[in-house]
Amino acid sequence: MEIPPHLQERTNDLQALQTLEGHTNFVHSVAFSADGKQVVSGSGDETVRLWDAAIRAALQTLEGHTDFVHSIAFSPDGKQVVSGSDDKTVWLWDAATGAALQALEGHTSWVSSVAFSPDGKQAVSGSGDETVRLWDVATGAVLQTLEGHTDLVNSVAFSPNGKQVVSGLGHISESYDLTVRLWDAATGAAL
Numbered sequence: 001m002e003i004p005p006h007l008q009e010r011t012n013d014l015q016a017l018q019t020l021e022g023h024t025n026f027v028h029s030v031a032f033s034a035d036g037k038q039v040v041s042g043s044g045d046e047t048v049r050l051w052d053a054a055i056r057a058a059l060q061t062l063e064g065h066t067d068f069v070h071s072i073a074f075s076p077d078g079k080q081v082v083s084g085s086d087d088k089t090v091w092l093w094d095a096a097t098g099a100a101l102q103a104l105e106g107h108t109s110w111v112s113s114v115a116f117s118p119d120g121k122q123a124v125s126g127s128g129d130e131t132v133r134l135w136d137v138a139t140g141a142v143l144q145t146l147e148g149h150t151d152l153v154n155s156v157a158f159s160p161n162g163k164q165v166v167s168g169l170g171h172i173s174e175s176y177d178l179t180v181r182l183w184d185a186a187t188g189a190a191l
Contacts, residue, residue, distance in 0.1 A: 018056035022049055029071045033078035038095065040081050042069030048083045050095060060098030064091055071113045075120040080137070082123045084111030090125045092137060102140040106133060113155045117162045122185070124165050126153030132167045134185060144188035148181060164191065 025044030032039055032053065039051040048062040048069055067086035074081055074095065081093040090104040090111055109128030116123055122143065123135045132146035132153055146165070155168040165183045182191040 020049075020051050020056060020058070022058050022061070023047065025068075028069060031073050033074045033095070034076055035078055038074070038078065040072050040074060040095075042072040042083055042085075044068045046085070048072055048081060048091075048093065050081070050098060062091075062093050062098050062100070064100045064103065065089065067110070070111060073115050075116045075137075076118055077120055080116075080120070082114045082116060084114040084125050084127075086110040088127070090114055090123065090133075090135065092123070092140070104135050104140050104142075106142050106145070107131065109152070112152060115157050117158045117185070118160060119162055122158075122162070124156045124158060126156040126167055128152040130169075132156055132165060132183065134165065134188070144183075144185075146181075146183050146188050146190075148190055149179070158185065 023043040023045050027041050027043050029042040037053055039053050041049045046065045049058060050060040052059050065085040065087050069083050069085045071084040072081060079095055081095050083091045088107045092101040094101055107127040107129050111125050111127050113126040121137055123137055125133050130149045133142055134144040136143050149169040151169050153167050153169050157166050163185055165185050168180045184191055
């Protein structure tokens with residue numbers, strides 16, 4: 001990819017502050033905690049890692065997934081991490097201790113995307129099984145299974161007020177609908 005001339009000068013001066021090393025396979029997803037004090041990463045080495053952003057050091061290696069970790073996110077208060085994996089599971093983790101809180105099961109294919117609701121009480125996941133699932137973070141129960149996509153769900157997110165979920169789908173192919181869908185987070189209805 002060619003860098004536009006007006007940005008070329010700026011990019012020549014960019015340097016990494018620090019390289020965080022420890023994963024042994026591709027890093028698929030990274031995120032900052034809301035306060036910027038921690039970084040979380042998910043990898044093909046089947047682990048989630050927590051890093052201290054200030055001292056740029058590993059804090060915890062979270063183990064439990066049995067396949068690639070594709071997506072990770074911090075809860076809005078930074079106390080929990082959610083991860084989704086090729087092993088068809090969504091895990092909730094304690095960000096302070098690294099302890100596994102719950103393994104959420106229900107998807108029948110790999111989990112490609114996860115996110116927390118703005119209040120941190122729900123998590124959402126998108127999967128190769130063509131569904132979006134809403135989870136109760138406290139109990140681990142599936143609140144809604146949102147169906148309507150015709151291929152893998154690549155990306156999910158909550159609206160800023162937590163009342164809607166958005167999901168995106170598909171491969172680059174003429175045979176897939178390549179849609180973005182909006183859902184009511186309370187009822188699961190397509191909007």
